[in-house]
Amino acid sequence: MGASAQPSCGPPTPRDAEGPFYKPGAPKRSSLAEPGAKGERLLLSGTVYTRDCKPVPHALLDFWQTDEKGDYDNAGFRYRGQMLADASGRYRLETVLPGEYPGRPRHIHVKVQAPGGRVLTTQIYFGNSGAPAKLTAKVAKREGALQAVFDFVLQ
């Protein structure tokens, strides 16, 4: 197969607003769920791809979201964390379903960056929120937890 016959992962994942609550320097971790958190457990996973559908090994993912009540932690780093995708571009985040806050559907903010690449800043939405389909994770309930799948396509 020539390069022109490579499968396409479709257009790059759209950007979305960073919003006012990003804080650099979140701890490296794959679980944001606080001990005793009352929010519904959510497992968000997927793969980071290039435009020609190759996985991006060790992409950096920097997540931030509200707690189940819709509040950001602006003093500390609750519900904020960074991780690296594995050698196959896969990532897996354990968290809770973020709350709604006035004027916004539930969402998780994320910055995704291939090693040495440009930063994609966007937001992931859930269910029938009115948000763009290209930014909406597929969600299923399995083994008592919400399992959401979202793949990124980097520019």
Ligand SMILES: [Fe+2]
């Ligand atoms: Fe937000």
